[in-house]
Structures are given as C-alpha cells and as structure tokens.
Amino acid sequence: MLYENGGFEMKLLKNNKQVGGMQAFILGIVSVAVVLAVGLIVLTELQTASLVGGVAGGDTTVASNATGSILTKLSTVPTWIGIIIVVALAFIVLGYFYTRG
Numbered sequence: 827m828l829y830e831n832g833g834f835e836m837k838l839l840k841n842n843k844q845v846g847g848m849q850a851f852i853l854g855i856v857s858v859a860v861v862l863a864v865g866l867i868v869l870t871e872l873q874t875a876s877l878v879g880g881v882a883g884g885d886t887t888v889a890s891n892a893t894g895s896i897l898t899k900l901s902t903v904p905t906w907i908g909i910i911i912v913v914a915l916a917f918i919v920l921g922y923f924y925t926r927g
Contacts, residue, residue: 851914855907862903869897
C-alpha cells in the first residue's frame with residue numbers, strides 16, 4: 827500500500843509460530859552441523875592415532891580400518907542436510923501462505 831508521503835507499507839509476519847518454528851529449525855540444523863563437524867574431526871584423529879606408530883604413514887590396523895569405515899558412512903550426512911533445509915523452508919513458506927488467508 828502506498829502512503830501519502832510516498833512510502834510503502836511493509837508487511838510483517840504476524841504469525842509468531844512460524845517465526846519461532848523457523849528459529850528452532852535453524853538452531854537445530856546449526857547444532858547438528860557443529861556436532862557432525864566436531865565428530866568427524868575427532869574420528870579422523872582417532873583413525874590416525876590407531877595406525878601403527880600413531881603417524882599418518884603407519885600401517886593400517888583393524889581399528890583404523892573400522893574408524894575409516896565409520897568416517898566414510900558419516901561423510902554422506904552433510905549432503906542430506908542441504909536437502910532437509912530446502913524441504914523444511916518450502917514447508918515454512920507454504921505454511922505462511924496457507925495460514926495467511
């Protein structure tokens with residue numbers, strides 16, 4: 827809507843549930859990403875420490891192979907985080923337009 831002084835009225839989100847839901851979602855995703863990053867760093871250090879001699883050039887052991895397998899499986903999780911964010915934001919936007927009317 828155009829005001830007499832030439833300014834425009836800005837529409838704000840009036841439904842605080844949507845804003846609160848978005849804030850909780852963002853905090854949840856950030857906390858999962860931080861925990862995942864720290865976990866991957868710790869597992870990488872554990873894999874290096876479990877090599878023979880505890881150095882990166884040492885021979886592999888059963889423990890280092892197992893840790894490497896876990897690292898390989900956990901490294902696929904960050905690709906899913908992007909998809910989850912897109913789907914959740916789509917639901918938030920659709921929810922906003924659904925409850926707007």
